[in-house]
Amino acid sequence: MxxxxxxxxxxxxxxxxxxxxxxxxxxxxxxxxxxxxxxxxxxxxxxxxxxxxxxxxxxxxxxxxxxxxxxxxxxxxxxxxxxxxxxxxxxxxxxxxxxxxxxxxxxxxxxxxxxxxxxxxxxxxxxxxxxxxxxxxxxxxxxxxxxxxxxxxxxxxxAEATPLRLPMARDERVMRVIDALLKSPGDNRGLDAWGKIAGASSRTLARLFVSETGLTFGGWRKRLLLHKALDRLDRGEQVTGIAFDLGYQSLSAFIEMFRKELGVSPRRYARVNRSITN
CATH class of the missing domain: 2.60.120.280 (Regulatory protein AraC)
Known part of the structure; x- marks a missing residue:
């Protein structure tokens, strides 16, 4: 990173x-x-x-x-x-x-x-x-x-493993997209727009994401958003603000993503973390 x-x-x-x-x-x-x-x-x-x-x-x-x-x-x-x-x-x-x-x-x-x-x-x-x-x-x-x-x-x-791995890439075209998303994870541009920045067609960029990171472009970006959400929840920030800052159009969509990835809602996750820390 x-x-x-x-x-x-x-x-x-x-x-x-x-x-x-x-x-x-x-x-x-x-x-x-x-x-x-x-x-x-x-x-x-x-x-x-x-x-x-x-x-x-x-x-x-x-x-x-x-x-x-x-x-x-x-x-x-x-x-x-x-x-x-x-x-x-x-x-x-x-x-x-x-x-x-x-x-x-x-x-x-x-x-x-x-x-x-x-x-x-x-x-x-x-x-x-x-x-x-x-x-x-x-x-x-x-x-x-x-x-x-x-x-x-x-x-x-x-102990059970968790899906928090965020793989990087070696291909410069993929890394141009990754670097931009690391700076602005809420950027919702699709592969066509990112392909122009990367210097590759959307089809080539989609293929490179899978071969370089093991994740689709959408899967990789979802993992990045999960990383950012965990970081901000740990800082005590509100779920609603996190969801919209990360580019979600609705709070329910963010909660659904979070629950699918980690098995609990973001609010529940934050409460459990606070109880573990205290």
């Missing part, structure tokens, strides 16, 4: 992802991130990086943007991103965030996704993540705290 990387405030490097020890299947990290206190518009991770431990990136409050390869996710407190071992990734924080990361030893990742995946954080999983942070990183093998980590890993293995 286009952004001025040079102007981002960087977090210090994280060492936990490189500590290999099968006797510590889960290592935790808790950081309070505040762009406002650091006088930054947005804070980025140390750099695009990889580490031998897998990582569950979770914010108990606040919103994150996670990039794996060319896929982008906006992640609220009801979800977490699983990053498998040795997968390049980067994390950005547009606002105050309570980051709670778990680093999983390669010996314990069996049964977890083989690619970056957004997982739903059920109440039990949330409590186990917070408990892992409380336990810290000096627990004994086969003790009570070690068993908590095993239950946590079991819950991760059965």
């Amino acid at each position: 286009p952004m001025n990387i040079a102007k981002l405030t960087r977090l210090p490097p994280v060492e936990q992802g490189f500590l290999l020890d099968a006797k510590l299947p889960v290592i935790s990290l808790a950081i309070e991130v505040s762009p406002l206190k650091m006088q930054a518009r947005e804070i980025g991770s140390a750099a695009v990086h990889v580490h031998p431990r897998g990582q569950l990136i979770y914010a108990s409050s606040g919103m994150m943007r996670v990039i794996c390869s060319r896929d982008v996710w906006v992640v609220p407190p009801s979800q977490a991103v699983w990053v498998p071992p040795n997968q390049e990734h980067e994390v950005y924080f547009p606002g105050d965030t309570a980051l709670r990361s778990l680093f999983v030893d390669p010996s314990a990742v069996t049964g977890l996704p083989l690619q970056c995946t957004v997982l739903k954080v059920a109440p039990l999983l949330r409590e186990l993540i917070l408990r892992a942070v409380q336990i810290g990183n000096s627990y004994a093998p086969d003790g009570a705290e070690w068993r908590v980590m095993q239950v946590l890993l079991d819950e991760l293995r059965i």
Whole structure:
């Protein structure tokens, strides 16, 4: 996702992802991130990086943007991103965030996704993540705290994936359209109009969207609107204003899209997120 990387405030490097020890299947990290206190518009991770431990990136409050390869996710407190071992990734924080990361030893990742995946954080999983942070990183093998980590890993293995992936493209024609929509997601122009901007026919552009992103143009734009809606709901904005700003002609059409994608209405989603955060 286009952004001025040079102007981002960087977090210090994280060492936990490189500590290999099968006797510590889960290592935790808790950081309070505040762009406002650091006088930054947005804070980025140390750099695009990889580490031998897998990582569950979770914010108990606040919103994150996670990039794996060319896929982008906006992640609220009801979800977490699983990053498998040795997968390049980067994390950005547009606002105050309570980051709670778990680093999983390669010996314990069996049964977890083989690619970056957004997982739903059920109440039990949330409590186990917070408990892992409380336990810290000096627990004994086969003790009570070690068993908590095993239950946590079991819950991760059965966590449900969510459709929050926003794939980018490599073709310049597709990226011209994507860049414009990222700046103005409420732009309702059709493929014929976008084709003139991209320098391709509407048929070619439609084909390129599928081959480059795995989504149709309409599917990709709907996913972008969902990202933007989640971000604004997390900021406490009203559903009606979000719907019309994103180009929907009616509130009911926006609610229907949201419910089809995430299974709940935007108001219900916002209430659940607030209850999880509080």
